[in-house]
Structure formats: structure tokens, C-alpha cells
Amino acid sequence: MVSLTFLGGTHEVGRSAILLESSQTKVLLDYGVMLNDEPGFPAHVRASELDGIIVTHAHLDHSGAVPLFYLTERIPVFATPITFDLVEVLIEDFIKLSSYFLPYEFLELQNMMRNRVELRYGEKARIGDIRFKLINAGHIPGSSLVVLEADGQRILYTGDLNTRDTHLVRGARVPGEEFDAVIIESTYADEDHPERSEVEKEFTGRVRGVVSNGGVALIPAFAVGRSQEVLMILRSNGYKGSVVMDGMARKVNEIMLNNPQFLRRAKSFGKFIDSAKIVRGWRDRRRAPRRPGAIIAPSGMLEGGTAIYYMEQVALDEKNAVFLVSYQIPGTGGDKLLETGRFVIKGRDQEVKAQVARYDFSSHAGKTELREFLRGLKGEPKVYVLHGAEGNCKLLADWVAEELGLEAVAPDSGDTFKV
Numbered sequence: 001m002v003s004l005t006f007l008g009g010t011h012e013v014g015r016s017a018i019l020l021e022s023s024q025t026k027v028l029l030d031y032g033v034m035l036n037d038e039p040g041f042p043a044h045v046r047a048s049e050l051d052g053i054i055v056t057h058a059h060l061d062h063s064g065a066v067p068l069f070y071l072t073e074r075i076p077v078f079a080t081p082i083t084f085d086l087v088e089v090l091i092e093d094f095i096k097l098s099s100y101f102l103p104y105e106f107l108e109l110q111n112m113m114r115n116r117v118e119l120r121y122g123e124k125a126r127i128g129d130i131r132f133k134l135i136n137a138g139h140i141p142g143s144s145l146v147v148l149e150a151d152g153q154r155i156l157y158t159g160d161l162n163t164r165d166t167h168l169v170r171g172a173r174v175p176g177e178e179f180d181a182v183i184i185e186s187t188y189a190d191e192d193h194p195e196r197s198e199v200e201k202e203f204t205g206r207v208r209g210v211v212s213n214g215g216v217a218l219i220p221a222f223a224v225g226r227s228q229e230v231l232m233i234l235r236s237n238g239y240k241g242s243v244v245m246d247g248m249a250r251k252v253n254e255i256m257l258n259n260p261q262f263l264r265r266a267k268s269f270g271k272f273i274d275s276a277k278i279v280r281g282w283r284d285r286r287r288a289p290r291r292p293g294a295i296i297a298p299s300g301m302l303e304g305g306t307a308i309y310y311m312e313q314v315a316l317d318e319k320n321a322v323f324l325v326s327y328q329i330p331g332t333g334g335d336k337l338l339e340t341g342r343f344v345i346k347g348r349d350q351e352v353k354a355q356v357a358r359y360d361f362s363s364h365a366g367k368t369e370l371r372e373f374l375r376g377l378k379g380e381p382k383v384y385v386l387h388g389a390e391g392n393c394k395l396l397a398d399w400v401a402e403e404l405g406l407e408a409v410a411p412d413s414g415d416t417f418k419v
Contacts, residue, residue, distance in 0.1 A: 008042030025128030056159025186388030242293030300326030
């Protein structure tokens with residue numbers, strides 16, 4: 001019999017972590033951090049008890065705590081090749097920028113990377129008596145759904161899921177197998193995303209308008225995935241003006257160019273990257289906001305990164321704009337800007353004169369897509385819902401029970417269930 005213990009990511013967006021135990025083997029599905037003022041970690045697991053770790057994708061809320069297991073241990077960790085390359089960049093940056101104590105250092109990250117096992121989509125793998133494979137999750141390049149078999153049970157873990165095609169990646173498809181248990185995210189269980197093509201046109205038109213009037217359109221965006229998607233949106237919709245990319249963009253762009261098999265439009269991506277100006281130092285950074293154009297820079301929630309420098313340069317001039325394109329966790333700088341129109345600039349809370357707007361380019365499935373995905377599953381699986389805030393885990397679990405007639409639960413942290 002298989003058991004599932006939920007160590008994090010329950011009733012929250014962050015620190016996803018699930019311990020899966022068969023009769024012989026213990027496997028960890030993700031082990032991420034919660035990025036608040038200080039990082040939050042999932043419940044503890046003894047490294048010596050683990051037989052393997054599977055990482056669904058590179059974002060820190062799924063990968064950022066994995067180096068904790070590599071103080072002395074040699075545990076195999078499985079993911080797609082591009083996921084490992086992106087994880088290395090993100091966690092290195094996380095360590096460098098941490099103004100607080102982290103319970104691991106570069107040495108543990110290096111040890112983790114030495115124990116990596118790279119898998120292609122669909123490639124069959126094994127940890128002890130658990131067989132599994134990774135398939136495209138449609139979230140960011142290299143993101144994976146995990147299909148596992150153990151003790152006669154088949155289990156699906158979605159990680160972060162998107163079923164709609166984006167410029168960067170193809171959407172996820174419903175696996176054809178029958179499942180006994182499904183673990184699914186619920187970030188947007190309470191809302192549908194607007195029609196993507198219409199949002200793209202409106203966004204590109206607003207950027208074009210700001211730039212043609214001599215202004216700067218600052219676009220705070222996550223360095224992995226969203227920055228590259230925004231560039232592709234602008235160029236695919238006919239914007240021919242300047243695009244500056246800052247932050248980790250240079251490394252991330254190179255990783256994606258080196259892994260074209262994980263991109264939906266690899267040739268277009270290469271062409272669009274060549275058209276962008278990559279910031280290579282403070283000389284480029286100071287120059288960028290002095291000229292009309294679009295600037296794509298992290299962090300996507302205005303909680304640090306080079307976007308803060310650009311905010312100081314553009315926020316107090318009404319001919320400029322700040323266009324948010326990423327999920328805004330309540331209480332972050334981006335969330336406060338949307339709610340109040342104010343931002344802390346050079347130590348002072350000030351009214352932002354630039355245009356401010358948010359555009360929904362989410363890489364998560366919306367309410368309808370989540371429901372369609374669940375309707376498309378075969379078998380009569382028990383459904384476990386996590387990775388959702390503001391009641392979204394329970395909301396989706398209740399819908400599954402009422403509409404699909406399946407047993408469903410929104411677990412609490414530390415809960416264990418038998419499959």
C-alpha cells in the first residue's frame with residue numbers, strides 16, 4: 001500500500017513537498033521554499049531515509065529546499081535536463097541574495113547537481129520498487145507531470161499545470177492511464193483567465209503607445225519563463241521597438257536556447273532573443289531607462305531585483321508605465337502598487353505617477369482548465385488538492401466531490417493518506 005504525506009504547499013502557494021512511500025521505497029516529490037520576508041521550509045524529512053527525489057520544475061517554490069538533503073547524503077534527484085540547469089541558476093542567485101541564514105550553501109547545491117539524473121519526457125525510470133515517468137506539464141520549459149506506479153497503484157502528481165499553449169511551451173495533455181490517486185494544484189481554482197490573444201493585443205498596444213510617446217514601459221517579470229514569454233508576446237504581436245532584458249535573463253536565455261526540444265517555437269525564440277538588448281552591467285542598466293522602450297526585469301512581484309532600480313527611474317513620470325505580468329502574492333510590492341498606487345522609492349512611500357496595470361499571462365491552468373483536466377482523467381482516483389491560497393484548495397476539492405463524484409480532500413500540512 002502507498003502512503004502520501006503532505007509536507008508543504010497545503011492551503012498555500014509555496015514550499016510544495018510530498019513524501020510518497022511504497023512498501024520498500026521513500027520518494028520526495030518536490031521540496032520548495034516559501035518566499036516571504038524570510039524563506040519558509042516544508043516539514044522535515046530525514047535525508048538518510050530517502051531513496052530519491054523528483055523535481056517537477058525549476059521555480060524555487062518547488063526546488064529551493066532540495067539542497068538541504070545534500071549535506072552528506074548521495075540521493076539521486078530526477079528532473080528534465082533544462083530543469084537542472086535552471087535550478088542551478090535560481091538557487092545560486094537565491095544563496096547570493098539571501099540577507100538571512102540559509103541552512104545550506106553552494107557546496108550542498110554542487111553536491112545535489114552531482115547526484116542528478118536527467119530524464120527526457122516519457123522516459124521510464126525507477127527508484128526502488130517505484131516506477132515513474134515525466135511528461136510535459138505546460139508550465140515553463142522542462143516542467144513535468146509525474147506518473148508513478150507502486151504497490152499496484154498508479155498516481156499522478158501535476159506539479160504546476162497549464163493546459164493552454166503559450167508562445168514558449170505547449171500545454172499539458174491529460175495522460176491516458178487510469179489513476180488511483182491524483183495530486184493537483186489549485187492556484188486559480190476560483191477564476192478563469194481572460195482570452196489570451198485579446199490580452200496580448202491590448203498589452204502590446206499599451207506598450208507601443210507608451211514608447212511612441214517617448215516613455216519607458218517597465219515590465220517586472222519572473223526571470224524564468226515569464227520574461228521570455230513577454231518578449232515573445234511583444235514581438236509576435238508586431239512590437240518593433242526597443243526591448244531591454246535585465247537580471248538573470250542572459251543565463252536563462254542561453255539555457256533555453258541550448259534546450260530547444262523543450263520550447264514550442266524554438267526558431268522564433270532564438271530570433272526574438274537576438275532582437276533584445278541584454279543588460280551586461282551598470283553602464284547598460286543606467287542607460288536603459290533614458291531611452292524610450294520596454295524593459296523586462298525581475299522580480300515579478302517588485303520584491304527586489306533590478307526592477308526596483310528601474311522603478312526609481314520611471315515611476316514618478318506620467319509618460320512612463322509599469323505593467324505587471326506575474327502573479328502578485330498579497331503583501332508584496334507589486335500587490336501594494338496595484339491596491340494603492342503607491343510604492344517605496346528611495347526610502348519614501350510615494351504616489352506613482354506612471355501608468356499602472358496588470359495583465360494576466362499566467363502559466364497556470366484557470367478554473368475551467370483545471371476542471372476539464374480532472375474530467376478527462378480515467379479511472380476513479382482519489383483527488384488531493386494543494387498549491388492554492390484563499391480557500392482554493394477546498395474549493396476545487398468540493399467541486400470534485402460534488403460534480404465528479406470522486407473522493408477529494410484538501411490536506412493540511414502533515415496529513416498522511418493511504419492510497
